[in-house]
Amino acid sequence: MRHTLVPDPATPKPSPDGGSSRLGRVVLMGSPARVFVPDQLTRAAADFAARFPEFDPDGALERLRATEYSRLDDHDQVYLDYTGGGQHAVSQVDAHVELLRSRVLGNPHSANPTSLATTELVERARAYVGEYFNAPHDDYLCVFTPNASGALRLVGESYPFSPGGRFALTFDNHNSVNGIREFARRGGAEVTYVPVVAPELRLDRSAMTAALRAADREQHNLLAFPAQSNFSGIQHPLDLVDEAHDLGWDVLVDMAAFAPTNRVDIAAVRPDFAAFSFYKLFGFPTGVGCLLVRRDRVAALARPWFAGGTITISSVQGDGHYLHDDEAGFEDGTIDYLSIPGVEIGLRHVASIGIDVVHARVACLTAWLLDALGSLRHRNGRPLVQVFGPTSTDARGGTVSFIVRDPDGRPFDDRRVEELANRENISLRTGCFCNPGAGEIAHGLSADEMRAFFGRDEAVSFLALRGEMLERYDLLVAAIRVSVGIASNFTDVYRFMCFMQSFVDRTTDEVGRAEFSAANCRIVRDSA
Numbered sequence: 028m029r030h031t032l033v034p035d036p037a038t039p040k041p042s043p044d045g046g047s048s049r050l051g052r053v054v055l056m057g058s059p060a061r062v063f064v065p066d067q068l069t070r071a072a073a074d075f076a077a078r079f080p081e082f083d084p085d086g087a088l089e090r091l092r093a094t095e096y097s098r099l100d101d102h103d104q105v106y107l108d109y110t111g112g113g114q115h116a117v118s119q120v121d122a123h124v125e126l127l128r129s130r131v132l133g134n135p136h137s138a139n140p141t142s143l144a145t146t147e148l149v150e151r152a153r154a155y156v157g158e159y160f161n162a163p164h165d166d167y168l169c170v171f172t173p174n175a176s177g178a179l180r181l182v183g184e185s186y187p188f189s190p191g192g193r194f195a196l197t198f199d200n201h202n203s204v205n206g207i208r209e210f211a212r213r214g215g216a217e218v219t220y221v222p223v224v225a226p227e228l229r230l231d232r233s234a235m236t237a238a239l240r241a242a243d244r245e246q247h248n249l250l251a252f253p254a255q256s257n258f259s260g261i262q263h264p265l266d267l268v269d270e271a272h273d274l275g276w277d278v279l280v281d282m283a284a285f286a287p288t289n290r291v292d293i294a295a296v297r298p299d300f301a302a303f304s305f306y307k308l309f310g311f312p313t314g315v316g317c318l319l320v321r322r323d324r325v326a327a328l329a330r331p332w333f334a335g336g337t338i339t340i341s342s343v344q345g346d347g348h349y350l351h352d353d354e355a356g357f358e359d360g361t362i363d364y365l366s367i368p369g370v371e372i373g374l375r376h377v378a379s380i381g382i383d384v385v386h387a388r389v390a391c392l393t394a395w396l397l398d399a400l401g402s403l404r405h406r407n408g409r410p411l412v413q414v415f416g417p418t419s420t421d422a423r424g425g426t427v428s429f430i431v432r433d434p435d436g437r438p439f440d441d442r443r444v445e446e447l448a449n450r451e452n453i454s455l456r457t458g459c460f461c462n463p464g465a466g467e468i469a470h471g472l473s474a475d476e477m478r479a480f481f482g483r484d485e486a487v488s489f490l491a492l493r494g495e496m497l498e499r500y501d502l503l504v505a506a507i508r509v510s511v512g513i514a515s516n517f518t519d520v521y522r523f524m525c526f527m528q529s530f531v532d533r534t535t536d537e538v539g540r541a542e543f544s545a546a547n548c549r550i551v552r553d554s555a
């Protein structure tokens with residue numbers, strides 16, 4: 028894989044021309060150099076509005092931000108981690124609190140009045156999820172789960188992986204999809220990763236077709252891919268589902284990063300399984316996701332155990348059990364019944380704005396951001412930013428991953444960038460985003476290089492991996508990610524660009540290294 032990025036593994040130092048290096052090919056973006064400084068926000072906002080008149084033509088976003096999301100500005104926060112988690116509107120919380128204040132609700136697994144009241148709310152929410160994602164009740168089950176990972180695990184543990192069958196997945200899956208390979212291997216199925224190709228990190232469609240054609244259609248074969256990568260923002264073509272079906276595969280689509288800013292039309296795409304986390308769409312409540320399962324595929328899933336709530340009857344002495352043949356068969360124990368009504372509230376909130384409106388706004392901000400990042404140059408003409416993924420808005424969402432380089436092409440310590448962003452109240456992400464495959468391709472890492480980290484007696488931390496990569500290959504394996512969403516406005520991305528501007532013409536030595544606690548890479552000590 029590295030060969031698409033790195034001409035010669037024996038030359039680990041960045042090449043002097045900055046064009047290509049062991050650190051990856053620099054994506055040259057053609058925009059003229061621009062300056063982003065706080066006191067030009069008003070003018071820049073006017074330019075933006077002129078360039079993207081569809082962004083907020085009637086001021087609806089401005090009003091929304093001032094009413095529903097005013098805490099962002101009250102706390103002077105630039106929130107750019109919508110792929111990590113969405114933001115909730117105040118009215119969602121109000122509606123939820125009102126529900127909790129006014130209703131008497133009990134555990135739903137019963138027929139008493141408070142239990143029935145809960146059941147009604149849960150089933151309303153379930154029906155609305157189906158309506159929102161256009162997954163007709165007659166065709167799809169909607170199983171509530173704790174999150175997208177819970178939904179993905181349900182498929183992994185229940186899918187009839189067996190010798191002769193296959194599990195294929197794209198390189199750029201989240202770890203919660205990668206983990207399904209452990210179930211596949213345990214069942215004796217063959218696991219195939221289909222590459223994405225640098226620098227855009229788009230799917231290698233011919234490799235995908237070859238992988239799909241290799242299957243024995245008499246066996247159980249499962250394909251999994253993200254509708255949108257949480258690393259690069261790439262949106263894989265959803266017609267893959269039809270292609271895979273035609274070649275005898277079942278398809279699991281990970282919708283976690285796609286659904287917050289794109290219309291999901293399950294009836295049109297017809298996946299066998301689709302996984303979601305609701306907090307990514309509307310921030311609150313956390314702790315609820317769902318798995319949509321095509322009804323005609325339910326019988327193919329064999330749950331490895333049973334639990335309270337999932338069975339019609341079970342017996343100790345009779346040593347048997349019957350699983351429910353609907354959603355209940357997949358919902359272990361007591362569902363999060365006080366949170367689930369908040370899913371309907373949240374989805375109705377998004378619907379009241381309009382997912383297509385959210386999509387269009389995010390597309391405008393992303394287009395501007397990509398262009399702005401590409402326009403930043405050091406005085407010597409070298410680009411400041413290398414984007415991992417497409418630099419156009421074609422088939423991509425509002426997630427942008429990148430590294431920042433000094434005038435000599437050396438990457439700044441991503442955690443240091445995060446630390447400095449923290450001082451500006453900018454929430455961005457660094458690391459690998461639980462998406463190791465996309466990162467490996469973006470950084471040009473080979474299977475041999477990665478295998479060297481496994482099979483050791485002691486678990487290797489991400490920090491240790493970073494350290495070894497830096498030492499051995501002078502390679503910084505990390506990225507910075509920003510993502511925009513439902514409440515993002517121009518000020519957010521402009522302030523972020525002012526922050527980015529501050530790295531122009533600075534060296535890695537000047538910017539320095541992050542002061543992280545060695546024990547926990549997620550704890551950032553502010554060295555200010």
Ligand SMILES: Cc1ncc(COP(=O)(O)O)c(C=O)c1O
Pocket residue numbers: 110111174175176177201203253255256257281282283284304
């Ligand atoms: C594409 C994708 N899939 C799955 C997940 C897992 O979601 P959760 O942590 O809510 O289970 C995420 C989370 O970031 C994601 O972005």
